[in-house]
Amino acid sequence: MTSRIFRLTIVAGAVLSVASLPALAQVQSSETVEHGTPTHQVKVERGEIVYVSGNDVVIKMEDGSLRNFNNVPDSTTVTVDGQQLNVHQIKPGMKVEKQTITTTTPRVVTKVETVTGKVWQVSPPNSVILTLDDGTNQRFKIPPGQKFNINGTQTDAFGLKKGMVVSAQRVTEVPEMVVTEQVKRTGVMPPPPPPPKQDVPILITTAAPTPAPTQQAAEPAAAPAKLPKTASELPLIGLLGALFSGLALAAIAIRKFAN
Secondary structure, eight states: OOOOOOOBOOSTTOOEEEEOOSSOOOOEEEEEEEEOOOEEEEEEEEEEEEEEETTEEEEEETTSOEEEEOSOOTTOOEEETTEEEOTTTOOTTOEEEEEEEEEEEEEEEEEEEEEEEEEEEEETTTEEEEEOTTSOEEEEEOOTTOOEEETTEEEOGGGOOTTOEEEEEEEEEEEEEEEEEEEEEEEEOOOOOOOOOTTOOOOOOOOOOOOOOOOOOOOOOOOOOOOOOOSOSHHHHHHHHHHHHHHHHHHHHHHHHHO
């Protein structure tokens, strides 16, 4: 928070002089800065580069989340083995670390201005409002016991009258917080792939192709084998002769029976 404190001051016990001057004097100023004790905050972020395309980078953080960095400037570099690499020289698999050091330093800027103004309003014994040389009115606190020298005569705030010209000091104190940030980026390249082992034969096996199923045609029934010819035709002729003889005898008997 910035605040401004205005007050009338006495230097080395002197008294402020008041005189009827025809014109207002020029403002003279000086400035001093008082620094307090700085505080430091360190933030470390680690991850692994998983994607690089042009100036776009994707990093997988330690917690497993993915962070997209679009349009990374060429001036942004990572220190790897003492070398500064830009976005076009990094590659996936690279381990990176970002260290951010934030330094906050309190300070008070004190500005002392010697001003001359006309008394516009007095609220004794606490304050006086002066019209400055730029035409603006500024209220000043009157320190306890403040004395004014009016034409060789010392008086307090009750002796001030409207229109009198007063020379005084205006002290402005502005407390500030100065924040600076330092970023360090370091990285480690991924290890190279292991070389193939020497003198180790590489066996390449291929599976025998499975034949496609085919529809087999129905085979014709095998012809019955012929029996070997081992007998003559004489028994058959004899059988036929006996059959015809029987028929003849049967016919004679039938005829006799019919007569």
